[in-house]
Every structure is written in C-alpha cells, then in structure tokens.
Amino acid sequence: MELAPFQSRTVQVASEVLKANGPRRFLVADEVGLGKTLIARSIAQQLQKGSRRLNVMYLCPSLEIAGQNRPKFISLTGIDPEKYDPGGDRLALVPGWLPEEGNGFRVFTFTPETSLPGWKPGPRTGRKAERELILSALERFPALLSAVKQLDRERAAGGRLLLSDRGDLKGFNAIGVERAMRDIFDCQSGSIEKSVLGWLEGDGVDVVEFIGRFRSVLALAALRLKTVKPDLVVLDEFHRYADLIVPKADTPNVRLKQERARIHRLLVEALLGGDERPAVLLLSATPYRLRRLGGDEIHEVDHYRSLIALAGFLADDEGCRVAVEQAMRDYHCALKTTGTRDAIRASVLGAKERLEVLLRPLMARTERALVHKEDLFERDNPQVSVETQDLVVFKHFAESAGPEFAGWAPAMWTSIPYPAQTMHGYKIWKSLQAARPAPIEAGSGKGSLAHPQLRHLAKLVGDPAYLSLPWQPPTVAWWRLEGPWSDKRSVPGKTLLFSRWRGAPTAISALLSINLSGGLRKPKAKAPVPLLRPGGSETGALVGLFMPWPNLPLAIEPQKSRGTTLASVRADARRQLEAYLRGRRIRLDGTEKRPTWIVAAGIEREINRRTYQRVSSLAAKASRGAKAKKWSGLPKINRVSPAEVTALSDHLLSSPGSILARCLVRHDVPQDRPRDRQRTFTFSWERMRPYLGHRAFAELIQSSSKKKRYPDALADAMLKGGFEAVLDEQMCLLSRLGDAEGLGIVEQLSESLLDRPGLVQFRRGRTNHRVPVQAVTPFAGGEQSREGKKGGKRLRSDTLRRAFNSPFWPHMLCTTSIGQEGLDFHLWCSRIVHWDLPGDPVDFEQREGRIARYGSLAVRRSLAREHGVQSLAAARSTSPFGELISLARRVDSDHTGLERWWLPAEGRPTSVSFDWRFSHRAARRDHMLNDLLYYRLALGQPDPEAFVTMLRRLGADETGARELAIDLSAISRVSETRGQAVLHEAG
Known part of the structure; x- marks a missing residue:
C-alpha cells in the first residue's frame, strides 16, 4: 500500500535514527488509526537494504492484535501467507522451528506474557513442548533430573508436569544452554548441577518455580543464537507491557522475587541490548499511560513522568533523561503561569519549543487535530x-x-x-x-x-x-x-x-x-x-448456482450507472449474451426449455471441452452421494431457445458463482491450476452456500421477491442488493487497501463468513x-x-x-x-x-x-459522493471500486496526506452516547464532550489535564490551541541539527 506523505516522512525520520550509531531506539506515537504498523513495516524495509537478512521480532500484548497485524509483516517475505511457516510462537521453541525466510526477512511474532517466562505474576509452566525440552536439557545432569522428577511426583495438585517424553533440542547448543543456566541461576563458577540442586532446597521452591526458571534458561539461550537474535524489535502497543523497558525501581525484599527481577533484566538485555544491539521501534497511540503486565500504571497520576522514563530509555542516556525532566518541569510550570494572556502564551510557547527540540530526535507523533478543525464525529446524544x-x-x-x-x-x-x-x-x-x-x-x-x-x-x-x-x-x-x-x-x-x-x-x-x-x-x-442443502434431483441446479463457470460469466459485464433500473440491467445482459453466443456459433432458434444449469453446462462443454472437465470434476465432488445427474455425462449444447437465453442471462447475471467468477478476473485471482480452482469452488460451495442458506435470511429475501423457491429468490436478491458491487468492494479493500494478493483474497473472504x-x-x-x-x-x-x-x-x-x-x-x-x-x-x-x-x-x-x-466506511462514502459517477463510467471490465480508489489517489492532497483517506470531506462517522433524564451521567457526558476538541489536542501532550486547564484560562480557540500544543509530527520538521546539538550538550 502506498504511504501518505506524513507516513513517508515518519519512516524517513525513524529510519535515520535506527540506522545511526547510538542507542538506535525510536517511538512512533501517531494518533489512533494512522497506520503505525504500516510505518513499522516500511521502516523494516529501509533497515534491510544492504544486509543479507533482517530478523524482525514483533511483540504485541495480545493474540488478537498479533492475528491482525502479523500478515503485514509476513508480507515483507513475499511468501504466500497460505504457505508461510511462522515457526514456533514461544522463544524456547524457535531454535528448532525457525520462521520461514524470504526476501531477506525472517519474522518472529510473540506476546511478552508467553514468550518472556515469568514476566507476568503467577505460575507460568508453559506448553508441554517447552517442558519436554527441559527434560532433554536435564539429561546432561542426572542428579538434577532425578531431584526435579521427585519434586514433580510430590506435586499436590494438577497432575505431573514433567512426563517421560523428551523434546528435540535442535537449534540449541550445549554450551549456550549451560551458559544461560549459569546466568539464570547466578552460578558463574563451579558445578552448575550442584548449584541448582542447592537452589532447589531453598524456601518457596517447587517444580512450578523450577519450570518457570528453566523456561527462562531456554529463552535466554535462544535469544543469544545468531539465527534468533533480532536486528529490529518492534514493540507494538508497548504501553500495555511497559515494564519490559521501564523496570520497577523498588527491589522486593523476598529472595525469589529478587531473583525473578534479576532474570527479567537478563532477558531484556538479551532482547534489546548486547554488543550488537538491535534497532528498537516502539509503537503506541497513548505512550504516556505506561502499564505493567499486571494492569497497574507505572505512573498512575503524573503521566508526564512516564514521558521522562520513556525519553531515558530511548536516548539510553542519563543526561538526556535529566534534560527532559528539567524541560518537563519548566513546561509544567509554564502551563500554570499567571498573568496576562500574552505572558501565558509566551511562557508556554517557549517551554514547549524547548521540549520539542529534546524529544524530536527520539519520537514522532502525528495528530489529525493538527490539520482538522472540527470534531471527527457527529454526536448523537439521545x-x-x-x-x-x-x-x-x-x-x-x-x-x-x-x-x-x-x-x-x-x-x-x-x-x-x-x-x-x-x-x-x-x-x-x-x-x-x-x-x-x-x-x-x-x-x-x-x-x-x-x-x-x-x-x-x-x-x-x-x-x-x-x-x-x-x-x-x-x-x-x-x-x-x-x-x-x-x-x-x-x-x-x-x-x-x-x-x-x-x-x-x-x-x-x-x-x-x-x-x-x-x-x-x-x-x-x-x-x-438450513436452506440450500444438497440432495435429491435438485442438487445439480444448486451446484450450478454456486459454480464459477470458466467462460459464460465473462460473456456479461453488468451495466453500471447510478439510477439505472434492474430491468435495464437485465435487458443489457441478455443482449451481451446473445452476441457472445453468436460469436461462438451457438444457434438461438431452438424450441426447448431445459433447466438452466444443464444449458450452462452444455454450452460450456461446447465452447471448451478442457475447461468443462474442470467444472465436471468439481461438481462431481459436490454432488457425491446425491440423486443427481452426472455432470460428466451431460451433452454438448449448440442450439438454445429464446426462453433459455433469457433464463441463462439472468442466471449469469445473478448467481453467486457467476458473480464470483467475474470478480476473480477483475482482481487477477489465478484460476489456471487445479488447486486454484478447487480453492475458489470450496469458498463458493462450502462457505458462501451455507452462509446464504441461513434460515434467518429466508423470510426477508422471499418476502421481497415474486419467486417461490428460495434459490430463485436468493438470485433475485443478488441483483436487488448489489451483491456484485459489494463483493468487488470487499475484494478491493482486501487487496488495494490491504495486503491480500491472488488466492489470498479468496482465503480472506472465506475467513470473513461466520460458519456457525x-x-x-x-x-x-x-x-x-x-x-x-x-x-x-x-x-x-x-x-x-x-x-x-x-x-x-x-x-x-x-x-x-x-x-x-x-x-x-x-x-x-x-x-x-x-x-x-x-x-x-x-x-x-x-x-x-x-x-x-x-x-x-x-x-x-x-x-x-x-x-x-x-479507508474507513465514512471516508469511502465521502469519496463515492465525489468520484462515484466517474468511477462507474471508467469501469468496463475493470473493478469499479478499484477505479474509485485510483481516482481518489490521483487527486492532489495537502502536504500531510491525512485529508483524503483519514478525514471524510463530508459525512462524518457517528458517535452515540445516551442521556438519562435526571441523571448525573448526562452532566458528566456533556462536560466530557464539551472538552473533547481540546482533549484531542491534549492527548498528544504529556500532561493533558494541565494543558486543558491552561487553554480554559486563556479561552483559546482551536487555532490558538494548536499553536500551543507540542508538535512532534515528523512532517512538520525542517532540521534536526539543533535537536542533536541539544542532546549532545545534555550528554
């Protein structure tokens, strides 16, 4: 996907920092919804240039976010997502099961909670596969293995954890594992086995504690391997697990907790530090509310202190941290300045500019509020x-x-x-x-x-x-x-x-x-x-309804013009089909009235015997066990009646399979190999058919159609509801605004249909x-x-x-x-x-x-109002929605690129909050909504409450508020020379 100007500038600024000598750490704190993951992917591409391989390690707080964003990084490899092998999803499992490499990229995806053992409070015994690796590693230490097994047998509840199965330590080496054991158990000399046996005799130690400790051994050993050691670490939504970079200052007065804290620091150093430290890219829209994995905030009240801690980490320099802390104190005082409006403004402007100079080399934040003067939403308060x-x-x-x-x-x-x-x-x-x-x-x-x-x-x-x-x-x-x-x-x-x-x-x-x-x-x-179930003599007609015919659907390109009636669309489709059939020497003077699916199959066989064999093999699998005619035995048809032509044109215009076939061509989805055709038909037959067969749809669809049979009423609804336009739009969203290509589009379509x-x-x-x-x-x-x-x-x-x-x-x-x-x-x-x-x-x-x-729905509706008519006129056999996207991209935008794809020109999205009569909730909501425009600016500030209070004192309008807000956007920067000089002095 092509980056907007503000994104390209952020990539440039961040890449320069991450390529330079020094700590090589940068924060992209763009406002919610501005494409931080895409920026991160482009930064990875910049860092990979000139190197044989770039190991990208992507960490995020939840499996949901990982599932959503992983494909964006996998696309770097150029490997078909369906064929891509992601490797192990725990650090301990990765050495023996590395992610697939492509285009010079290897992508690791983890969540800290599962891959950094013991990070979150509570027992963490890991997966069975990890515990099997532990048993294999302990084979070199028979006395220790015996003692650990005895602890496992004595475990009171939950059953045994260490059974007889052994794991394959492929990818690890014995020296690396022993070195990690010495570091984790704090034994730099002497017998490591005796040292761990002594540790097992300590208070509070059980088999669960040992497993958690040894999972740390395997994770540390893995991170030290050249095949695993990351070149770029991306910490997404890092504020939700900020203890990874901002450890607790207090040292607990409990031996096991002290040991765990030390081990955490070892793991972090192996992940983010070392002699050949990786580039570290932090992503978060709310980076000033740092939370630990347990959920509590690091600085619950004074969020600006989180910014100071962040700056210290990013600069990896105590002098910079002190300079930022002093600048923050000055800024905090400036926000509370009393006196005339001019005096307040001058004080705030001076303080904010000093802070910007210090922070810009460390982070970038783009906000819609800096270019958009209105609320982003229509407010509905019923x-x-x-x-x-x-x-x-x-x-x-x-x-x-x-x-x-x-x-x-x-x-x-x-x-x-x-x-x-x-x-x-x-x-x-x-x-x-x-x-x-x-x-x-x-x-x-x-x-x-x-x-x-x-x-x-x-x-x-x-x-x-x-x-x-x-x-x-x-x-x-x-x-x-x-x-x-x-x-x-x-x-x-x-x-x-x-x-x-x-x-x-x-x-x-x-x-x-x-x-x-x-x-x-x-x-x-x-x-x-459910409806649309195969069986009986009607199976052939049902298969035909969902069959992506290889030739006939392309005989028709539906008419497209706003205001055109369905009667006109149907008449035009018939004219196109008649011309197509004549061009293939199919006579139109027949007198029969055969089932439409048999007519379609016969003509397909007449047009191209080879492509028809593809159809009949797919149909045979779908019709298996049903009392239906065999497709392989259907005759060729080279003569049809006018009634059959009318029925066939309606079928080709409105059947789900034919609609899908045209969309596949528009979006360059390959159908040459048997595997390609099978996957497409599987989507149509095994996903679309059961979904459209839900009983809940039947009453609505049949009540709006004169057709008595549900399959016929459904085909009618395909035209009335513009299903082909809907499918074309969704395929565009997956491909042109997303990362899907080829059959990946079909796969993602399939995953979007709820099967049950x-x-x-x-x-x-x-x-x-x-x-x-x-x-x-x-x-x-x-x-x-x-x-x-x-x-x-x-x-x-x-x-x-x-x-x-x-x-x-x-x-x-x-x-x-x-x-x-x-x-x-x-x-x-x-x-x-x-x-x-x-x-x-x-x-x-x-x-x-x-x-x-x-590319939200509100944005697309705005673009449709502006370019919809033109896009329909420009689309012949191409995708109409693809034409809309192309037209929108050709229109000049301002220097940020936010206006066209993030901010609808008209028709804003709606935000609903309820007003309970005589309730204090209404007053609270009114207060929050009245301040929301200020707060949208203040959210980019490290001390939003004080900033808003200052704006109220000034009575600042939106323009004045923007001028006083800290601006860390990459696109607004002219030179970093002054900032680098200040950092140098601070150091």
Missing part, C-alpha cells in the same frame, strides 16, 4: 427515559442481590439489561439463581424491552428485518438498488458498541438475537434446518438456555487455539474481527475495553455506541479510533 417495567426489573434485581451487592445494583442494572437473566459468571449469580424469577422477563421475542437504553438501541440498529440482511449495501451502487437494500429506505449500517461491564455485550447480543429469531427455542428443540453462530447463556424462569448469536455478537477477546506444532484452529475473536470488517454478519459487535486498543473495526462500520461512558477522554479516543481509520 435522551432515554425510565418506564414502569424498567423499575419492576430493577426492584427485583436489587432485592435479589442481597446486602453484599446492593450498592452495585444501580450501576449493574443501568448497564446490563435483564441482569437476573443474563449475569452468568458473576459472583452475584448464585443469589440470582436462588431468588424467585423476575416478574418481567425477556425471551418471548415480543413486546417492548424493559431497559431504557436497549429500547433505543433496538431502534437504532434496526428491526429484525434489517438484522436479517445477509450483506450491507455497497458504497457505490452499480444501479438502483431494490427491496430491503433500496435507497428509499434507510439501512442502519453496522454498529460497534463499547461497555464497561463484561456482562453487557453478552446480554445485549442475546436479547437482540432473541428478538430476531422470534423468541427462545425450547431447550431440547433442534435448530432450524456463537452461543450465549440466557436464563428464563428456572431454565438455562443457549442463545445462538450471529447478527449481533459479543467480542470477548481471544479464546486460545489448540496446541500443536502448526497451531490449532483460528481464534474465534480473530474470526469475529474479520467478519465485522466484511459486509456480512455480524451487523453489530458488542465489546468492552478488550476491543478498545490496537484492533481495526472500520471497514464497514461508521457508528460507535458508548453504552457506558468511558473513564476519561483517552479511552474516548481509543474507542472512537477503532472506526476513524484509513
């Missing part, structure tokens, strides 16, 4: 009112909670709808189960919801008819859409909801899903049978139910995959993220702070709902930054 039924639910909940939880009852009830039915997993649940059922319960799928916010949310996100939409409408419609997608009715669009209580996402998802399905199913009732619903617990009366959720789903973080060398199934959370970033289900994603940092949810969503107010403006920024990102 007023909600409490009704009698709401109070009935609350009264029952408060009485059932008991005295222990009485004080929490109002806060729980306002956030978690129907708490007596939905608060599974909370400590209060035992009390709720023991109490009588609530006099008002949800679950019937009828009637008004007994929760003020939930009633408004149900109207906001759409009725069951909307939630039954199988896909969102395209940004640029190729013709006038009809039915549920019609421009005459408002389609609500996707919604991202944030709450503070973890029970709210599951409760909201369950309640809206129950309404969608018309009520709870009986506990033992079977799920509705999630299940949420829900209680009614005395019975617990499991509610299927798919249109509205909770996002609760990363469930672990199964163990194994190649890993297990993909994480459910990663699947949900991909699905939400597609035009398909879910239409609404409900989450907590789990989804607040580092994840993208912007491709098809332009509305965020603050179910509960965030704790402070930093959290506000993080939440809203999930959808205010590069």
Whole structure:
C-alpha cells in the first residue's frame, strides 16, 4: 500500500535514527488509526537494504492484535501467507522451528506474557513442548533430573508436569544452554548441577518455580543464537507491557522475587541490548499511560513522568533523561503561569519549543487535530427515559442481590439489561439463581424491552428485518438498488458498541438475537434446518448456482450507472449474451426449455471441452452421494431457445458463482491450476452456500421477491442488493487497501463468513438456555487455539474481527475495553455506541479510533459522493471500486496526506452516547464532550489535564490551541541539527 506523505516522512525520520550509531531506539506515537504498523513495516524495509537478512521480532500484548497485524509483516517475505511457516510462537521453541525466510526477512511474532517466562505474576509452566525440552536439557545432569522428577511426583495438585517424553533440542547448543543456566541461576563458577540442586532446597521452591526458571534458561539461550537474535524489535502497543523497558525501581525484599527481577533484566538485555544491539521501534497511540503486565500504571497520576522514563530509555542516556525532566518541569510550570494572556502564551510557547527540540530526535507523533478543525464525529446524544417495567426489573434485581451487592445494583442494572437473566459468571449469580424469577422477563421475542437504553438501541440498529440482511449495501451502487437494500429506505449500517461491564455485550447480543429469531427455542428443540442443502434431483441446479463457470460469466459485464433500473440491467445482459453466443456459433432458434444449469453446462462443454472437465470434476465432488445427474455425462449444447437465453442471462447475471467468477478476473485471482480452482469452488460451495442458506435470511429475501423457491429468490436478491458491487468492494479493500494478493483474497473472504453462530447463556424462569448469536455478537477477546506444532484452529475473536470488517454478519459487535486498543473495526462500520461512558477522554479516543481509520466506511462514502459517477463510467471490465480508489489517489492532497483517506470531506462517522433524564451521567457526558476538541489536542501532550486547564484560562480557540500544543509530527520538521546539538550538550 502506498504511504501518505506524513507516513513517508515518519519512516524517513525513524529510519535515520535506527540506522545511526547510538542507542538506535525510536517511538512512533501517531494518533489512533494512522497506520503505525504500516510505518513499522516500511521502516523494516529501509533497515534491510544492504544486509543479507533482517530478523524482525514483533511483540504485541495480545493474540488478537498479533492475528491482525502479523500478515503485514509476513508480507515483507513475499511468501504466500497460505504457505508461510511462522515457526514456533514461544522463544524456547524457535531454535528448532525457525520462521520461514524470504526476501531477506525472517519474522518472529510473540506476546511478552508467553514468550518472556515469568514476566507476568503467577505460575507460568508453559506448553508441554517447552517442558519436554527441559527434560532433554536435564539429561546432561542426572542428579538434577532425578531431584526435579521427585519434586514433580510430590506435586499436590494438577497432575505431573514433567512426563517421560523428551523434546528435540535442535537449534540449541550445549554450551549456550549451560551458559544461560549459569546466568539464570547466578552460578558463574563451579558445578552448575550442584548449584541448582542447592537452589532447589531453598524456601518457596517447587517444580512450578523450577519450570518457570528453566523456561527462562531456554529463552535466554535462544535469544543469544545468531539465527534468533533480532536486528529490529518492534514493540507494538508497548504501553500495555511497559515494564519490559521501564523496570520497577523498588527491589522486593523476598529472595525469589529478587531473583525473578534479576532474570527479567537478563532477558531484556538479551532482547534489546548486547554488543550488537538491535534497532528498537516502539509503537503506541497513548505512550504516556505506561502499564505493567499486571494492569497497574507505572505512573498512575503524573503521566508526564512516564514521558521522562520513556525519553531515558530511548536516548539510553542519563543526561538526556535529566534534560527532559528539567524541560518537563519548566513546561509544567509554564502551563500554570499567571498573568496576562500574552505572558501565558509566551511562557508556554517557549517551554514547549524547548521540549520539542529534546524529544524530536527520539519520537514522532502525528495528530489529525493538527490539520482538522472540527470534531471527527457527529454526536448523537439521545435522551432515554425510565418506564414502569424498567423499575419492576430493577426492584427485583436489587432485592435479589442481597446486602453484599446492593450498592452495585444501580450501576449493574443501568448497564446490563435483564441482569437476573443474563449475569452468568458473576459472583452475584448464585443469589440470582436462588431468588424467585423476575416478574418481567425477556425471551418471548415480543413486546417492548424493559431497559431504557436497549429500547433505543433496538431502534437504532434496526428491526429484525434489517438484522436479517445477509450483506450491507455497497458504497457505490452499480444501479438502483431494490427491496430491503433500496435507497428509499434507510439501512442502519453496522454498529460497534463499547461497555464497561463484561456482562453487557453478552446480554445485549442475546436479547437482540432473541428478538430476531422470534423468541427462545425450547431447550431440547433442534435448530432450524438450513436452506440450500444438497440432495435429491435438485442438487445439480444448486451446484450450478454456486459454480464459477470458466467462460459464460465473462460473456456479461453488468451495466453500471447510478439510477439505472434492474430491468435495464437485465435487458443489457441478455443482449451481451446473445452476441457472445453468436460469436461462438451457438444457434438461438431452438424450441426447448431445459433447466438452466444443464444449458450452462452444455454450452460450456461446447465452447471448451478442457475447461468443462474442470467444472465436471468439481461438481462431481459436490454432488457425491446425491440423486443427481452426472455432470460428466451431460451433452454438448449448440442450439438454445429464446426462453433459455433469457433464463441463462439472468442466471449469469445473478448467481453467486457467476458473480464470483467475474470478480476473480477483475482482481487477477489465478484460476489456471487445479488447486486454484478447487480453492475458489470450496469458498463458493462450502462457505458462501451455507452462509446464504441461513434460515434467518429466508423470510426477508422471499418476502421481497415474486419467486417461490428460495434459490430463485436468493438470485433475485443478488441483483436487488448489489451483491456484485459489494463483493468487488470487499475484494478491493482486501487487496488495494490491504495486503491480500491472488488466492489470498479468496482465503480472506472465506475467513470473513461466520460458519456457525456463537452461543450465549440466557436464563428464563428456572431454565438455562443457549442463545445462538450471529447478527449481533459479543467480542470477548481471544479464546486460545489448540496446541500443536502448526497451531490449532483460528481464534474465534480473530474470526469475529474479520467478519465485522466484511459486509456480512455480524451487523453489530458488542465489546468492552478488550476491543478498545490496537484492533481495526472500520471497514464497514461508521457508528460507535458508548453504552457506558468511558473513564476519561483517552479511552474516548481509543474507542472512537477503532472506526476513524484509513479507508474507513465514512471516508469511502465521502469519496463515492465525489468520484462515484466517474468511477462507474471508467469501469468496463475493470473493478469499479478499484477505479474509485485510483481516482481518489490521483487527486492532489495537502502536504500531510491525512485529508483524503483519514478525514471524510463530508459525512462524518457517528458517535452515540445516551442521556438519562435526571441523571448525573448526562452532566458528566456533556462536560466530557464539551472538552473533547481540546482533549484531542491534549492527548498528544504529556500532561493533558494541565494543558486543558491552561487553554480554559486563556479561552483559546482551536487555532490558538494548536499553536500551543507540542508538535512532534515528523512532517512538520525542517532540521534536526539543533535537536542533536541539544542532546549532545545534555550528554
């Protein structure tokens, strides 16, 4: 993807620092959503130039972020992501299973919690494979091995950890492991075996402590290997595990804790230091709120002290740290200056310029607020009112909670709808189960919801008819859409909801899903049978509906012009097909009326026998076991009737398989090899067909069509809902705005279709139910995959993220702070709902930054209004949405590049927060929103509260605020000479 000017300048500035002699550390602190990961990838490319190989070690705080961003770094290797071998995902496993190398890059991806043993408090015994390596390493020390096994046998609970299996120490060397043992167990001379045996006799030592210690041995030995030692370390969202770079100052007065702290320092030195220290690139939008892995903040109150600590680490120089601390004191004092406005301004300007000179060689931060004068969002603050039924639910909940939880009852009830039915997993649940059922319960799928916010949310996100939409409408419609997608009715669009209580996402998802399905199913009732199932004599027609025919779909290029009717599109498609058939000597004067799929198969066989064999082999696998005609025995057809031509043109225009076939050609997805064709057909038959066969879609689709059979009504809906434009747009987003290429596009499409619903617990009366959720789903973080060398199934959370970033289900994603940092949810969503107010403006920024990102839906809609007509006119056999992207990129932007792809010219995304009548929450929200523009500037400041207070004293307008804000953006820099001189003097 082509970088914007501000990104290119950041890459240049950071690369110069990381290539130079010295500490080689730099922080990119760009505002949320400005593409820090892409900047990091480009920096890696700059550092690799001139070297044989660059080991890139990418560390991030969670598996969700790793799953999202890993492909961006893997793309450096030039290896097909489907074929790429990522190697081991723990440091101890990497020497024997190195990531695949390509284009001079080797990419390691870890989370500190799992790969730096003992980093997070609590027992960390690692994976079975790591423990097997420990047994292998101990074979050189029989007495130690015997003692450790005895400790393992004496373990009271949880079963044995060290069994008889041995691991393969391939990649390690005995000298390196022993050296690491001596360092970890602090034994520089004498017998290491005797030293460790003595350590085992100490207080508090058990087999769990030993395993954690020896995992550190293997990790340290691995980091010292030339094959593993990183050349570039990327610490993404590092503020969430900042103790990696800012160790605790206090030394615990407990022997084991002192040892662990020393080991942590050894691991950090091996990772980030050494004689040939790696370049270190830090990424974080909120770098002044440093947190340890345990979750507590390093500087809970004075965040500016985090900046001082950061500067000391980045410069690796005490003199620089002292200079920054003094400059910060001066800045802090300047913010509190009294006197005239001119005196205050002069004092702040002087202090901020001195601070900029010191910090610019160490970090860069770009902010939209520096170039954008308005709020980034449209603010919708609907007023909600409490009704009698709401109070009935609350009264029952408060009485059932008991005295222990009485004080929490109002806060729980306002956030978690129907708490007596939905608060599974909370400590209060035992009390709720023991109490009588609530006099008002949800679950019937009828009637008004007994929760003020939930009633408004149900109207906001759409009725069951909307939630039954199988896909969102395209940004640029190729013709006038009809039915549920019609421009005459408002389609609500996707919604991202944030709450503070973890029970709210599951409760909201369950309640809206129950309404969608018309009520709870009986506990033992079977799920509705899906549609579009193969079997019987209709299997051939069904396979034909999803078959990406190799030739016939390309006979038609759908007409594209805003306002064009479907009747015109169909008529034009027929004319194109007739011309195509005549050109291949197919006569059009027949009298028969055969099934359309048989006509299509016969003509394909007549046109090209070789390509038809591909079709028949794919169809044979799909039709296996069904009472259907054999495709290999179907005859050639060189004569068709006018009725067959009409039916065939409609089929080619509207069948999912034919639509997919045209999109594959537009986006250069190869179909030459049998493996290519198989993967494409697998996506169409095994992913699209089951998804489109959901019963929830049937009522809506059939009610808007005159066709009685669901497959025919579905084909009708493909045209009415602009499915081909939607698929074309999504493929563009994956390829031209993303990293997917070739069959990788098909693979990512496949991963964006939810194959089965999630299940949420829900209680009614005395019975617990499991509610299927798919249109509205909770996002609760990363469930672990199964163990194994190649890993297990993909994480459910990663699947949900991909699905939400597609035009398909879910239409609404409900989450907590789990989804607040580092994840993208912007491709098809332009509305965020603050179910509960965030704790402070930093959290506000993080939440809203999930959808205010590069190429977001709001941005694309703005571009479509500007270039949509022109892009449709320019697209013949090419991708219309690709033309839109090309047109937008050819238009000149200003010097930053932010305006076109990050800031919509019109049609801003929407941010919703609720106003409870007569509630203090309304006043708190008003206060926060009134200050939000100031805070957007202040978020880039190390002391945001003092900065905002100063702005209020001055009564500064937005222009004045921008002038006084610290500007660390790379694109605004003219010269670094002065800054380097100041740093030199500070040293």
